[in-house]
Amino acid sequence: MLLSTNPLPAELVRALTIFTDQFQKTANAFLSIPTVRENAFTRVCELHNTLEILSTVPEPVGTLMQILGTRVTSGHDFARNSAWEYLAFMLNAEFVLFEAYRMYGLRMNPSLAHWVDVCREYEAGKQKQQQRGGDRGAGSGVREEVLRIRVAFVKGILGEHGDRLAGLSPHEFAGRGLEFVVDVESFTEALREQGIYDAPMEGKKNLRGGDGGAKKGHRGELGIDDVGAGAGGSGCSSASGLTSGAQTPSNGRPSPLAQDTATEVSTFLVRAMSEELRPNVVNSLLAALKSMPSLLTAYPLDFLSTPTLASLISNNPVLARGILILILSSPITTATSNTTPTPPSPPSTSHRRQEIHSSLSFLTPTLNALETINILITQTSALTKDEANLLIHNFLSNGTRSAEEMLDGEYRDGGSGKRAQARQVQLLCLFVQSLLRAGVISLRDVYYEVQMLGVTFMYVKEARELWKAVCG
Structure with a gap:
């Protein structure tokens, strides 16, 4: 399996540079493609990486040619065709992320989260450019035009027009100059449900962004001619046809990521224990685990030690936090006794809750550990009141005892001496103060x-x- 930090292989990038197909x-x-179908999760991660590269480098067309192994030459035809390939890849890649x-x-x-960030970053960049004077600066060109069209396409996806966009080609979409009005802030609640945002946000809005209305935009600098409403058999009689219906998410088609997802998720979870994963990989993992909760129940209890x-927690x-919330939010089941010999079954959720509670209680107090426990207790309903109270008492007691042991020499989790001891005590006090501010406990509760x-x-x-505060 390729590392998630790699860009998409050249042959797969080339498959997405088709400019005139739907x-x-x-x-x-x-x-x-077999290499995509067999390692779909990895390919999606690489697709995100390639999009990030081509949207941030100063000369994306040259970078794309380098990825493809194409020799850069001079001439109008080469410049035009390479610009079209750049645009085609950016739009086709976004649609693949939607379709997958x-x-x-x-x-x-x-x-x-990626699509919301694309829209936000583009608007932020446009505002900075306007503050410097004018909508377009000296550095405007193919890159800026492609990114503008890409944002319009992403807003079409966010506006739930994926089915209608499916019938267009990159050539047709760019030629029509379509744009969409979408309020990206309306996706805050959905991102919180995915585990991207930790705390509930005020002012929930409808998930569907904006009014989804399409309007004519400006044609750019890519040398694309106007495309008629019926050109290319797009299945859309006019530009306004994009607003005539909402997207049906499934359309009865199975996801190509359903195959071998368990193996790929397991591989990335193992890596997550020792290295920091990219945000887009974390987002994909949490989405896959939430959509297929059976993946979590299949792991042995050692996974929660x-x-x-x-x-x-240290690395990711x-x-x-997302995994803990998913497990703790699952319906509670208990193991049943059965005299008939049966194959070993996955641990019940009640056993998993007990294992999680025990593991959290014995965590070494670090900022990440404190934040994780604090969020579970104060910002979710994953723990019952009794479970939360027991966790608070056990975590504080175990943390205090481990701090006492630090002066006895090298502590098993690293750190020794008075400075390390003082640091751990300060973190425990910070933990208590955060719970007090949240109103979860009173000082008498942890006397x-x-x-x-x-x-x-x-x-x-x-x-x-x-x-002193306890003593009055």
Whole structure:
């Protein structure tokens, strides 16, 4: 399996540079390629990486030619054709991201955060350019025009016009100059449900962005002629036809990512224990796990042990929190006794909850660990009130005892001496204060834990002041 930090291989990039075929045809052909079908999750990650490269480098056309292994030559025809290939790739790639997860709907598409970021970054860049004077600067050209058309296309996806866009080609879409009005902030709730945002946001809006209305935009500098409404058999009689219906997320077609997803997710989860994954990979993992919760129940309880969980939280805290919330939010089941010999079954969710509770209780206090536990307790309903209270008491007690051991030499989780001890005590006090501010506990609820901190570590200012607050 290729590393997720790699760009898409040249032969796969070339498959998405077709300028005159319909988006649906190009996407179907791409997703049916054996190397894509067998490693779909990895290819999606590489697709994100390639899009990021080609949208940020100063000379994206030259970079694309370098990826393709095409020799750059002078001449108007080469410049025009290479610009068309650049535009075709950017639009076809975005449609593949839509098509690959179509069955899950827009709300659970792991590329939703990517599309929202594309729109936000473009608008932010445009505002900066306007502040410098004028809509277009000296550096405007093919890159700026392609990125403008790409944003218009992405807004079409966000406006739930994927089915209508499917019948167009990159040539037709650019030639018609279509643009869409979409409020990207309306996707905040959907991104929170995906685990991208930790805290609930105020002012929930309809998931469908804006009014989805299409309007005529400006044709750019790519040498594209006007495209008639009926050109190319697009299946759309006019530009306004794009607004005539909402997208049906699944259309009864199975997702090409359904095959071998479990193997790919497992591989990335193993990597997540030892290295930081890119945000788009984390988003895709959480979306896949939420859409197929059986993947989580298939893992052994060792996956939730304290060392494993600590490594995951340290390297990928957002992924760790998302997985914990998914498991803890699952319906509680218990193992049933059966005298008839049967094959081993996955642990019940009640056993998994117990294992998670135990693992969280023994985590070494770090900023990521504290934030994870704090979010689980204060910003979700994943834990019951009794579970949350027990976790708070156990975590504080275990953290205090481990801090005491630090002066006995090298501590098992790293760090020794008085400075490391003081740092851990400060983090525990910070944890208590955050729970107090959230109204989850009162000082009386953690009287004995705070007493142990204050008396044992009187030399630490935070512990001393916390104990004084308890004593009045």
